[in-house]
Amino acid sequence: MNPDVVAAIARLRTDNVLSGPQAALLNRVARRHLVSVRLEIRLLLYVGVLLLTFGVGVLVVEHQDAIGPLAIAGSLGLAALACLVWVARKAPPFSWREVESPNVAFDYILLLGLLLFASTLGYVEAQFTVLGPRWAHHLLIVGVVYFLAAYRWDSRMVLGLALTTLAAWRGVSLSLTGSLGMGHAGDLRGNAIVLGLVYIAFATLAVRLERKPHFEEVFGNAGLVLLLGALVSGVLDSSTWGVWGVALLAVAALVMWISFGLGRSLYFALGVLAAYIGVLRLLFRWSPVSLAFLVAALLGVGALALIFTAHRRMIER
Amino acid sequence: MRSESVAWERAAEVREAAEGWRRAQIIGTPAYEAIRQAYPDPCVTPSAIWRILTAVMVTAVTLCSLGALWLATRPGSTGLALLIVVLGVAAWMLTERLQASPRSARRGAAGTTAFWGSVFVLVGVGIFVNESLKIPSAQTMNTVLLASVLVWAASCWRWGSPVFAALSALSLFGLLGRLPLGRALWLLAGAALIGLFARRSDDLAWAPSHRRAAMVLLVVGVGAVYAALNVYSLDVRFVEGFVKFAPVRTEPPRWLFVVAAVATAVMPVTILAWALKSRRTVLLDTGIVLAALSLVTLRQYVHVAPLWIVLTASGAALIVLALAVERALRHSPDGERGGFTADALFTDDRRQQMLQTVPVVAAFTPAAHIPATEEKGFAGRGGAFGGGGASDKF
Numbered sequence: 001m002n003p004d005v006v007a008a009i010a011r012l013r014t015d016n017v018l019s020g021p022q023a024a025l026l027n028r029v030a031r032r033h034l035v036s037v038r039l040e041i042r043l044l045l046y047v048g049v050l051l052l053t054f055g056v057g058v059l060v061v062e063h064q065d066a067i068g069p070l071a072i073a074g075s076l077g078l079a080a081l082a083c084l085v086w087v088a089r090k091a092p093p094f095s096w097r098e099v100e101s102p103n104v105a106f107d108y109i110l111l112l113g114l115l116l117f118a119s120t121l122g123y124v125e126a127q128f129t130v131l132g133p134r135w136a137h138h139l140l141i142v143g144v145v146y147f148l149a150a151y152r153w154d155s156r157m158v159l160g161l162a163l164t165t166l167a168a169w170r171g172v173s174l175s176l177t178g179s180l181g182m183g184h185a186g187d188l189r190g191n192a193i194v195l196g197l198v199y200i201a202f203a204t205l206a207v208r209l210e211r212k213p214h215f216e217e218v219f220g221n222a223g224l225v226l227l228l229g230a231l232v233s234g235v236l237d238s239s240t241w242g243v244w245g246v247a248l249l250a251v252a253a254l255v256m257w258i259s260f261g262l263g264r265s266l267y268f269a270l271g272v273l274a275a276y277i278g279v280l281r282l283l284f285r286w287s288p289v290s291l292a293f294l295v296a297a298l299l300g301v302g303a304l305a306l307i308f309t310a311h312r313r314m315i316e317r
Numbered sequence: 318m319r320s321e322s323v324a325w326e327r328a329a330e331v332r333e334a335a336e337g338w339r340r341a342q343i344i345g346t347p348a349y350e351a352i353r354q355a356y357p358d359p360c361v362t363p364s365a366i367w368r369i370l371t372a373v374m375v376t377a378v379t380l381c382s383l384g385a386l387w388l389a390t391r392p393g394s395t396g397l398a399l400l401i402v403v404l405g406v407a408a409w410m411l412t413e414r415l416q417a418s419p420r421s422a423r424r425g426a427a428g429t430t431a432f433w434g435s436v437f438v439l440v441g442v443g444i445f446v447n448e449s450l451k452i453p454s455a456q457t458m459n460t461v462l463l464a465s466v467l468v469w470a471a472s473c474w475r476w477g478s479p480v481f482a483a484l485s486a487l488s489l490f491g492l493l494g495r496l497p498l499g500r501a502l503w504l505l506a507g508a509a510l511i512g513l514f515a516r517r518s519d520d521l522a523w524a525p526s527h528r529r530a531a532m533v534l535l536v537v538g539v540g541a542v543y544a545a546l547n548v549y550s551l552d553v554r555f556v557e558g559f560v561k562f563a564p565v566r567t568e569p570p571r572w573l574f575v576v577a578a579v580a581t582a583v584m585p586v587t588i589l590a591w592a593l594k595s596r597r598t599v600l601l602d603t604g605i606v607l608a609a610l611s612l613v614t615l616r617q618y619v620h621v622a623p624l625w626i627v628l629t630a631s632g633a634a635l636i637v638l639a640l641a642v643e644r645a646l647r648h649s650p651d652g653e654r655g656g657f658t659a660d661a662l663f664t665d666d667r668r669q670q671m672l673q674t675v676p677v678v679a680a681f682t683p684a685a686h687i688p689a690t691e692e693k694g695f696a697g698r699g700g701a702f703g704g705g706g707a708s709d710k711f
Contacts, residue, residue: 003521008331008356017351022343029662030334034653035596036662037642040605042673044639047609050680052632059625103647104659105640107670112636115681139683160674164682171685218674269370276377293385300378307374308424311367 005030038104045108053115060123069127076120083113091153098214099154107155114149114158118142118165139169156218163222167195172226185237192230199223217266224255224267228274235281248278256310263314276303318477322416323524326477328358329423330525337663359419368425375429379408383437394448398441405437416476431476435468455495462492477526479533486510486537500556503545510538518597536603539588543607546580549614585611596656 009030013023028034056079060072087110090102101107125131125138146162149155170191203219206212231251234244252275259267279299284292335352338344344352363371383404392400408430415427442464447457469485472478493502517523517531544550551569569577585607592600616627646652646659661669 001519002330002334002525003519004327004330004525005334007521008334008352012352012355015351015355017348017355018344022348025343026334026338032596033656034662035598035657036660036664037598037601037646037657038659038661038664038666039669040598040601041639041643041659042669043602043605044635044642046673046676048632048635048639050632051628051635053681055625055628055630055632058628062623062625104643105636107673108636111677111681118683142683156671157674157677160678161681164678168683168685217671265364265366269366272370273373276374290385290388293381293388297378297381297385300374300381303374304371304378304426307367307370311363312361 001032002030041104042108045105049108049112049115052112053119056116056119060119069123073120073124073127076116076123080113080116080120083109083116087113087153094152095154096211098212101154106153107157110149110153110155110158111161114146114161117145136169139165143169150215151212154212156215159215159218160222163199163218167192167222167226170195185233189230189234192226192233196223196225196227196230199226220264220267221270224270228252228255228270232274232277235278241281241285245278245282249275252278260310260314263317265311265314268310272303272307276300318475318524318527319416322422322477325358325360325419325422326525328356329360329362331356332358334663337665340665341661341663343663360423361420362423363425368423371425372429375426376433379404379430379433394444398445398449400441401437401444402441405434405439405441408434408437412476427476428478428480431472431478431481435472435481439465439468459492459495462488462495466492473527473530477524477530479526479530482530483533483537486534486541490537490541494556500545500551503541503556507538507541507545510534511542514538532599536599539600539603539607543584543610546577546584547610547614548574548577548581549617551577581611581614593655 006027009018009023009027012018013020018026056076059067060076064072087106090106092099092102121138121142125135129135131137143162143166146158146165150159150162171188172192172195199219200223203216203223206216206219228248228251231244231248235241235248252271255271256268256275259265259271276299280292280296283295283299287295332353335344335349335356339346339349383401386400386404387397390396390400412427412431412434415421415424415430421427439461443457443461446452446460447454452460465488466485469481469488473481473485489506490503493499493506496502514531514534518528518535520528520531523531545556547555550556551574585604588600588607589604592598592604612631615621621627622630643659646654646657652658652660
């Protein structure tokens with residue numbers, strides 16, 4: 001129960017701001033006589049998908065000899081197909097605008113179907129080496145299928161997975177637990193920058209052409225994390241860190257400027273953080289440590305002033 | 318808390334609720350504007366992104382200031398303890414100033430300075446007791462934990478953050494675990510927290526942030542009671558061994574093991590029943606987590622089936638359960654049953670959908686492959702299995 005809201009509803013009813021039926025409904029919710037369990041249902045679905053896919057993984061690893069590759073691939077494929085058929089039957093017609101999911105489970109069954117499809121493809125590739133030495137391209141196929149599914153069934157969740165899977169295909173780790181990735185750092189940075197720019201271009205086009213404009217946030221955030229992450233990695237690791245530092249500061253400033261104009265808080269925050277990390281690196285490289293700490297603290301105060309000013313201006317506009 | 322802060326918080330609660338009512342189209346814009354005028358909130362309240370960004374930068378400024386002062390003075394242990402405590406007190410004073418102004422009270426800076434102020438004071442006390450007074454580490458740990466209980470509790474009382482309440486409670490259980498009969502003390506203190514704070518989250522006399530802190534303490538209390546009663550926790554001497562970092566391996570008596578086994582099974586059901594009766598989602602979530610933990614505990618002692626069957630069946634069961642609950646609620650009269658509904662009501666469903674992208678991407682993104690080698694393999698760095706289980710053991 002929220003007693004402040006309960007008291008407010010009574011007052012607003014007395015003042016005739018709320019009608020009787022309105023007050024009755026709002027009161028029920030504020031007094032916890034009516035409670036939404038939508039979040040809990042989502043949580044159960046998420047954990048269910050997580051456990052099921054882990055279980056399938058364990059089954060394949062521990063029993064592939066006993067069951068046989070064809071049976072495993074067939075079962076996984078059938079399960080994926082069943083999920084995707086269910087999704088296709090329940091899905092509303094395609095639209096370039098935002099489409100509401102028919103029910104709360106829709107996104108998760110879609111996710112389960114796509115994960116099982118990816119598992120099937122990965123397993124088939126591992127067992128039968130269809131792609132030969134270019135085996136890693138199965139990640140490209142998975143990423144593209146996720147991408148198409150995200151557009152067809154209007155799922156930001158699946159689009160996010162598509163973008164990170166495509167990044168994984170190029171060797172770049174975008175999971176929360178990973179580093180930039182495995183492999184040659186220079187190549188990875190190049191891949192991350194190109195992918196980041198491509199994603200940002202998609203974000204721009206999504207809005208300009210009004211083709212799923214609500215996907216802009218997913219494209220934009222993934223693109224900026226890749227682009228700024230690659231530049232920060234260059235500043236922190238590369239022998240040519242000075243060049244990377246200048247590039248990072250220039251790109252971060254551009255990101256802050258554009259996102260300020262567009263009123264995008266998260267993009268602005270990413271720009272500020274990337275620029276601050278870049279400046280810290282330059283500072284600690286060039287100055288005595290005690291002075292560097294002092295200047296870093298002062299720069300932090302400056303960054304706070306910038307943040308407060310930018311926020312105020314964004315609200316005013 | 319300052320009376321002005323409490324008044325601002327109460328107004329913010331009503332305005333936030335009104336925002337949800339308007340989003341759900343229960344009220345129109347004129348009613349919404351009337352509510353905003355009736356409940357003026359002078360505070361600037363940026364979105365979570367701005368608050369997090371502010372908190373990160375305040376943290377950077379605080380830690381860099383400490384680093385600069387430490388390097389400039391290079392104090393001994395007593396001097397360092399004094400320096401850190403002085404910085405901590407300065408951070409608290411800054412918090413007071415920030416909290417007093419509606420322009421800065423809710424920007425994320427005040428909570429961060431309060432947090433670092435408390436951390437600094439506790440670290441300073443720890444260094445002083447251990448290094449300057451030469452008190453052994455075990456007693457120092459007890460002193461710091463006791464100080465931690467008091468400092469975080471006082472911070473929560475003064476500035477109202479539920480996080481501080483959680484830190485205070487966790488410190489309390491850390492301290493109790495180090496005492497003789499720690500498990501019994503966990504049980505008693507947990508039950509006391511439940512008894513004291515179960516109804517406080519509905520108490521109009523309490524400020525909204527204090528009510529949220531009460532809810533956190535209720536959950537911590539339930540968690541502590543469960544940890545004290547859980548049969549696996551008893552088996553591995555979790556409470557006795559974890560905090561002292563020196564596991565005591567004594568066999569619990571048979572009757573205690575049986576009691577703990579029964580409690581492990583009964584407690585999640587009790588919490589779920591309480592949640593359904595009181596319609597508190599926080600208890601419902603806690604009950605679900607405890608039920609999951611009890612099932613994992615069961616699997617530890619009773620091997621009902623191979624792991625893959627347990628995982629797959631549990632996953633399928635959860636999906637079926639979620640679908641069944643959703644369907645049952647949808648097909649009930651007015652879309653509700655027993656006071657529960659699957660509708661979003663006044664919460665921001667679009668925002669929830671956006672947020673769910675993060676855990677999904679984190680859990681299911683395949684590991685990156687190594688472009689340079691292009692080596693074939695079904696073992697190794699994950700991703701080789703197409704992200705279908707996000708494990709690197711395929």
